[in-house]
Amino acid sequence: MIIAVASGKGGTGKTTVATSLALTLENVQFLDCDVEEPDARIFLDPQIAGSEDAGLLMPEIDEAICDWCGICQEICQFNALAVIPPLDDGAGKVLRFDSLCHGCGACSRLCPERAITEVPKKIGTVEWGIRSRDSWVELEFVQGTLDIGQALSPPVIEAVKRHRNPEKMVIVDAPPGTSCPVIAAVDDADYCILVTEPTPFGLHDLTLAIELMEKVGIPSGVIINRSNNRDAEIKELCAEHDIPVLLRIPYRQEIAAAYARGIPLISVCPEFEEKFRAIYETIQQSCREVT
């Protein structure tokens, strides 16, 4: 089973929820797919055992073979190539803009002269390890980190997901937002927990996140973090979309203080362990209804 934790708005408490859920359940593999800012490691403290490069295949053009037909540039949906035919006196050139290339491979497949080969380019790193200390829960841990200066996170997210262990209860910490990186992180999840907060931004972005989950067909439920009893609009929204409010985490200084020191929620508020177990039961039930 795969449970993703997403949010729409950033900073609502995805990692707080994902790490505490992971520490509550058994036989867990944790995937930190928030590759622009992976920080679950701070709370889970795994021993990193290995790493590999993550990247994508980018076109390399042999300008000695190229006849400047321009098909590669035309086919590129991301404007990552520009073909400059030879000037009267000089040589031509095909420019590649790495920050725009998505590594789709269309240019190399459609080049009539076969002048394009694909070469791997590193844009991030995947690391993995195990948390097993004292008698505390043992879990497998994988995280991706996008290199500084890179803009395209889905290939790194996909690289993290290739480490998925089908024998495990997989928990995915997704990036914020509702665009490609989020879809890459959640697209094969069985269930998605959406974490929000009772602010206008929290509500607005939760609406987008709920609509996204409806569109990709993933059942979802909501956790309200920093709840201050002004949750009425969130509850209304959930009722409208017929999705459950799974949990409210109160706005309390001790929780924020523990977070700032890298201490998981369930360590400072052990009563939440039972609540997370109950959420898991709800999720299992909801997934059974779907199938």
Add this chain to the structure above:
Amino acid sequence: MKICITAEGETLDSPVDNRFGRCQYLQILDSETLEGTCEENALRDGQGGIGIQVAQDLVQQGVETVITGNMGPNAAEVLEIAGIPIYAADSQTVEQAVEDLQQGHLRQIGLE
């Protein structure tokens, strides 16, 4: 000389559009007669890399000089490699900008 000016409108008294890739109109004129064509920039609402595509189109059309406000490094690289100089205007009209260019009053911009 075939010259492209990014413009906010279709006429010679329209101001130069400060944006390159996302400009409203592309006026392609003969610098002597000020005759030529004006097309709405169909690419301006595209997702990304628009400057590259507009620059590439200008290369294909045989434009020899570009006047705009600002240009990003990607589009500038395309034009530089194609040997097309870029000049910065400052919201003057298209007609004035062409005259300023001919008087040598426009600053050349590019990668460096």
